[in-house]
Amino acid sequence: MIHFKAIGKIMGALMFLIGVLMLPAASISWIYGENSVPIMASAAISLFIGMIFFFSFAKYDQLIRKREGYLVVAISWLIMTIFGMLPFLLSAEITSISDALFETVSGLTTTGASILTDIEGMPKGLLFWRSMTQWIGGLGIIVLTVAIFPLLGIGGSELFVAESPGPTSDKVHPRISETAKRLWYVYVGLTVAAALLYWVGGMTFYDAVNHSLTTLATGGFSTKNASMAFYDSAFIQYVAVIFMFLAGTNFTLIYFGSVGKFSRILKSDEFKAYTGAVILLTLIVFAGIMINSETGTELAFRNAAFQVVSLITTTGYVTDDYTQYGMGITFICFMLLFLGGSAGSTAGSIKFVRHVVFLKNSWLEFKRIVHPRAIVPLIINGEMVSGRIINNIMNFLLIYLSTFVIGSLVISLLGYDFATSLGSVATCLGNVGPAIGKVGPVDNFAFFSPAAKVVLSFLMLLGRLELFTILILFTPFFWRAN
Template sequence: MINFKKISRVLGILLIINGLFMLLCLPFSFIDERPDDEIALIISGGITLVVGLGGWRFSLKATHRDLKKRDGYLIVVGGWLLMSFFGSLPYLLSGAIPNYADAFFETVSGFTTTGATVLTNIEGVDRGILFWRSLTQWIGGMGIIVLAIAILPFLGIGGMQLFVAEAPGISPDKLQPRIKETAKRLWFIYLGLTILECVLLMLGGMSFYDAINHSLTTMATGGFSTKNASAAHFDSPYIQYVLIIFMFLAGTNFTINYFFVKGKFKKIWLNEEFRTYVFLTGIFVLIVSTTVYFVTDSGAERSFRDALFQVVSVITTTGFVSADFTSWAPFITILFFIFMFMGASAGSTAGGVKIVRHVILMKNSFLELKRQLHPSAVIPVRLNNKAVSQDITFNVLAFIFIYIIVFCIGSLILASMGLDFLTAIGAVATSLGNIGPGLGTVGPVDNFAHLPGAAKWVLSFLMLMGRLELFTFLILLSPYFWQK
């Protein structure tokens, strides 16, 4: 039986956290001396806090039964939808994005760390509103649900079911026996890397405001920038290399980052997904940088830097832009389209399919040939020298199959709305993979403002489906979920 009172309690807590984060943006609006935007943030934060407190108060007499799987799925999906609904208020009330479809799209793009935008003049928007825009990505990066896990035990609510539903990847890898301690350590690493990146960017000449915004969105693999030209605005090798390093770290399983902090370097390299991540990134950078060097008049260092930046940006689903990769060569455009279906590591803030799923898929495909020759043999897929259970293998196959089906259906829907083929498949691929820049008229130097409202609603829900790894979202549409 679904425990609606406890669900209401958790959602109320999430909205309270959301409202407090909105009010944190006020100092930047005060600096800009734009009273309308200050009032918009105060009202938005106030409404969100009041509704959140109402949901929390409503459930004060909730039963002490622990959360179950169904409760966890409802909280995760409901939490993301509610946060997106209330998170769009600052855009609407300030007038920065007066259309609700656009405001919801921008908010979902933030919380899902996609980075697709409808803003055509980012630098003209109030700094408090832009900081909220960056903050939505930072909140969504690790998942506000995981943040709540760290405090739920104090409120008498167990959080394991939330972690199972929210954690990106095949299965959650607990760093400590208690889920609360896991969440705390994840956020400690996340916060620490964000602060470190901010300091390094400031040392490279960035203002504190630009540095903190880009640090928030880099560690979230989100890609929102305070500049119209994104990272290309900062034509500094130092700044771009700093962004590359932290994009790569954000795309790494946070368990690996934890091992790095603890000095357990042997464990890092024994991780098969991490080795594949490093290897594929290196190979693709070599291919792209060589092509860019010969098809453009850029020098060797600039070709390498642009290639490295864009490959890491797309593979990690960050979406920062230092150059228009669609202008390099048709071969490169196709290659980057393939990148949109990769994703970085499971257990990172990146979106997409994730490398570990591709590894399991490839291993299982090759082993299937061997099974055809030895039909009686039991030949399991092995990852990190351990046998992968059939349940996980089937889960991976089902995930990738459904991912492709959703991509095809989404592309057909957008094409039926009048979008050209390249724009339709590019917009769906980048939204479902939570990347940001797409192809066609939503490419790296364009945005999503010109798309029809219906297309933005479709893409918003594709972003949510991608961020919640399909199953979490789609399971609520299944009749099996609602059966007793």
């Protein structure tokens, strides 16, 4: 039997928290002389309903088991979406429910795809809330990775847990609160550092804070129509590259680095693969830009590094239109949508740890064929990976690619061309932002029909919550009584 009342108590606390987090955006509206009523009303609604839920179920303290865990994760993101839409709708800056749904889901899942055609014309308070949705979603996914996904057995997260001083793969460790606190310090500290450097580099304080929120969340929402291309500053763009790279790194490794435990970083196979891929792909794209354009060497390198890091970490900031450098570079950038950063980071998509496991296991399979009686273990970070985790990751990859194919088919059946269908599904499922076709780096998603926006919103949630967390709710045995 599922303990719905215990879930209701948690949801009440979440609604209350969302209301509190809206207050800074309302303050921004007031400071800039804008109408703060829509955001204040949204906060009041969230706070009021949250208190009703929390106190109605306050006496229920049943243990949250695995099945409740799946529901908590799924319902939490649904609740955040519903209440996150309110400031957009009540302000009438976005009047369509499908548009508000898309923009809010894109924010919370840190996708960065947008339906807004004039970002700079939006009220500053509302843009700040838009940035906050990404920062909230980025922090939320870290907490999920540490506290919830290992409990649910989400493939790849157990490997992240091996680096973490908190939970194990089958229970929430008593030190989970300490782990979450450390990661919170890292997340907030990096956000503040990025804001200060953006400010020093020439952004206004308001823009610096907004961009720091969306950089560390690997979200990519900007306060400018041209995204990071608006800032023709090598300093600002290199700062963005550095912090996007850090945001795509396992936050536990960043913590270990901050306390001098560099050996933990050096033994991480995922970090080595992540770093190596960024360097190699930057050089390839840099060479492609130099060959296919007359761009200067430094600018070509900066654009290559920026777009590679932005796409791999699923941030989605833009400084250049990579589709103008020929099909080869466009294809490479499209493939980057399927990489993702590290497990335990704010990045989306497949994640490097899964690619590492897949490639290593595939290579070892040749050895197993030649020596069928030999025991050939898969070693990651110096430790043997269990067969259950390998199987889970292989299933994840198959389901991910199947979802991409089915999603592309659905979008194409809704009337969109081949490249746009592939690009929109790949970027939404991977929580990236820009793609190919009519959703390239200088385009947006405003032209999609309401049905297509709902489908793409669902794909964003599906990808952000590691597929299984949502898909298992559609299975009949999940709802059967124990």
